[in-house]
Amino acid sequence: MNLITRIHLVLVTCGGLALMAFLAPVSAHHGGALEWDFEKSAGPVTGTATQFGFRFPHVQIFADVPDENGEVQKFVFVTRWTPTILREHGWRRTSIVPGDKVTVTYTPHLSNPTAGAITRLEVNGELLETNFE
Amino acid sequence: MQKKLKSAAFPLLSIIIGLSFSSLASIAQEAEPTDFNPGDFSGDWDRVTSIVTYSNVPGSSRAPNNRPMEDVGPVAEAPFTAEGLALIEANDPGYGPRRQMVRNDPLGRCEPMGIPRNLTAEVLVPHNTLEIVQLPDRIIQFFEYRHDWREIWMDGRELPDLDIYDFKWNGYSIGHMDGDTLVVESVGFDDRSWLDKYGYPHSDQMHLIERYRRIDADTLELTMTLTDPVVYTEPWESDVKIYKLNREKRAGWDEQIYCVPAEEMLFQDLMDTGNVIQ
Numbered sequence: 473m474n475l476i477t478r479i480h481l482v483l484v485t486c487g488g489l490a491l492m493a494f495l496a497p498v499s500a501h502h503g504g505a506l507e508w509d510f511e512k513s514a515g516p517v518t519g520t521a522t523q524f525g526f527r528f529p530h531v532q533i534f535a536d537v538p539d540e541n542g543e544v545q546k547f548v549f550v551t552r553w554t555p556t557i558l559r560e561h562g563w564r565r566t567s568i569v570p571g572d573k574v575t576v577t578y579t580p581h582l583s584n585p586t587a588g589a590i591t592r593l594e595v596n597g598e599l600l601e602t603n604f605e
Numbered sequence: 606m607q608k609k610l611k612s613a614a615f616p617l618l619s620i621i622i623g624l625s626f627s628s629l630a631s632i633a634q635e636a637e638p639t640d641f642n643p644g645d646f647s648g649d650w651d652r653v654t655s656i657v658t659y660s661n662v663p664g665s666s667r668a669p670n671n672r673p674m675e676d677v678g679p680v681a682e683a684p685f686t687a688e689g690l691a692l693i694e695a696n697d698p699g700y701g702p703r704r705q706m707v708r709n710d711p712l713g714r715c716e717p718m719g720i721p722r723n724l725t726a727e728v729l730v731p732h733n734t735l736e737i738v739q740l741p742d743r744i745i746q747f748f749e750y751r752h753d754w755r756e757i758w759m760d761g762r763e764l765p766d767l768d769i770y771d772f773k774w775n776g777y778s779i780g781h782m783d784g785d786t787l788v789v790e791s792v793g794f795d796d797r798s799w800l801d802k803y804g805y806p807h808s809d810q811m812h813l814i815e816r817y818r819r820i821d822a823d824t825l826e827l828t829m830t831l832t833d834p835v836v837y838t839e840p841w842e843s844d845v846k847i848y849k850l851n852r853e854k855r856a857g858w859d860e861q862i863y864c865v866p867a868e869e870m871l872f873q874d875l876m877d878t879g880n881v882i883q
Contacts, residue, residue, distance in 0.1 A: 507876050507877070507878075525868070528862050529862075529872075530872070532872070554732065554860075555860075556731060556732070556860055557731070582877075583706065583877045584876065587875055587876065
């Protein structure tokens, strides 16, 4: 194997490993894999962020979301990815602040109607990337 | 003057080209180290084999990126005693064939994972790193997930008298070299921990042997033998676990993945798992 081929092989391998890292879902490694109804998709719903937890194991966005009757429901939306991986994609602990408008499409929780795993997220009308597959 | 410049050009160009190739060759050489000391286990190691439990029990194969995989075989259920069966039935994990929505995994209450669960690196890249540090009298293993660590004493001491010493989450460990294999022997485990995320149990009588072998510069192999007459009818061998050296890990920062009870309990409550400290 000549030198150029060896260097190319190293670069391709590193790229592949990096891609594998970004494909790593972390669905509930705090202790479960059953919470989500992956057969369904809910939303988009729009609400007002009240708290942003940029922390392990899953980043959490708490939001007040009015239902169809105008009554405010307190939702929690979680990301599939850890803060480490989100940071690689431009997220920061200041990416969302209380008062921001959040529009969320999500996988619903099986038993908690106000919990969801984010599949698409807009913050003040701007897409904040959550799907790296 | 022009003649002098022309006559100097070719040698200069040759030198420049020669130095460039020399640099590239040097880079290529540094990128592919092959020399290693088989008695040196230090470094950051990422699990790359698919079994996420102590051994290859039914349903255990998941890739490091958490994708389900075909069972790699041979698959075998643990050799339970009657009490062992009762213990696993009482455990309600969130993963595996026995998984439950309402669960009691100690992990979900921020309780330590213990050994061997810390070793099976059940979490995903880039957080599945086991760092090994070798000191003159002991080896320290740091586990990035849950920010835990344990000591393996290499100073020739004997295991402690468990009539005197209490049971600990990571037990008590001593080690020695057997040729190129690091043999670690451990006792004194707190029985509140689980062997793995599927809820396989152990008692405080567990006796664990770990065998580490660095089979090349970038590959670490671990096999384990667990003896626990309370829970298992015979010594239970693990599958072969392979770790790869992560040479880039320390270019970043320790994520300090503590389990913070206030945060974890909130999350468990939101997810309706019932796994909260009352």
